[in-house]
């Protein structure tokens with residue numbers, strides 16, 4: 748069985764007396780297809796941990812395996828390629844491109860990876876996310892919640908084996924938030940996708956298979 752495995756990972760920012768340990772010897776592993784939530788106070792290191800898992804940040808110590816692939820030995824270029832091909836990321840700040848319209852933003856990962864569009868799948872996710880009437884619109888004309896849903900669609904479009912989502916329902920009302928969780932659940936059962944999601948919502952955490960609670964960069968024992 749493929750696993751996501753985090754082994755004794757540490758990450759600091761700054762140097763000398765400004766050095767801050769943000770992730771402090773974190774280890775955990777989850778089965779492929781698991782739905783994991785990460786909870787913790789603001790500033791506890793959740794985003795940093797997620798960025799290490801997707802290989803955006805280099806770790807200072809420790810190993811991260813996605814299935815049999817160790818991403819922590821890869822150089823930045825390799826990690827970037829691996830990430831594009833295998834991981835769907837929903838950033839806390841969305842990171843959409845304002846010069847492209849909604850549809851172009853969602854389809855961009857396919858272009859990067861020279862992958863074919865599965866039109867049926869695309870139509871389904873944009874409809875489920877309630878952005879099917881917005882596809883030709885400019886990103887800047889959308890509300891925060893709508894932008895968040897575009898970012899989610901973009902993360903899902905390549906049918907990645909791992910989805911890393913940073914508070915993907917943070918700007919959504921309860922109904923939309925429920926829809927998004929539903930969609931993630933459905934994608935996971937259909938494709939066996941592992942989902943790692945940061946949230947502040949205990950109700951969402953309850954629906955996940957594992958909850959990782961983090962404080963000051965350390966995992967709290969349940």
Ligand SMILES: Nc1ncnc2c1ncn2[C@@H]1O[C@H](COP(=O)(O)OP(=O)(O)OP(=O)(O)O)[C@@H](O)[C@H]1O
Pocket residue numbers: 760761769787788789790791792793794795796839
């Ligand atoms: N690039 C960076 N350079 C220096 N410090 C950083 C950097 N990124 C994060 N930090 C620091 O690391 C700590 C953890 O930040 P992080 O963004 O991981 O927290 P978080 O748990 O995601 O918080 P929030 O719930 O507010 O999103 C914070 O003190 C932050 O200031």
Ligand SMILES: [Mg+2]
Pocket residue numbers: 793794795839913
């Ligand atoms: Mg964060």
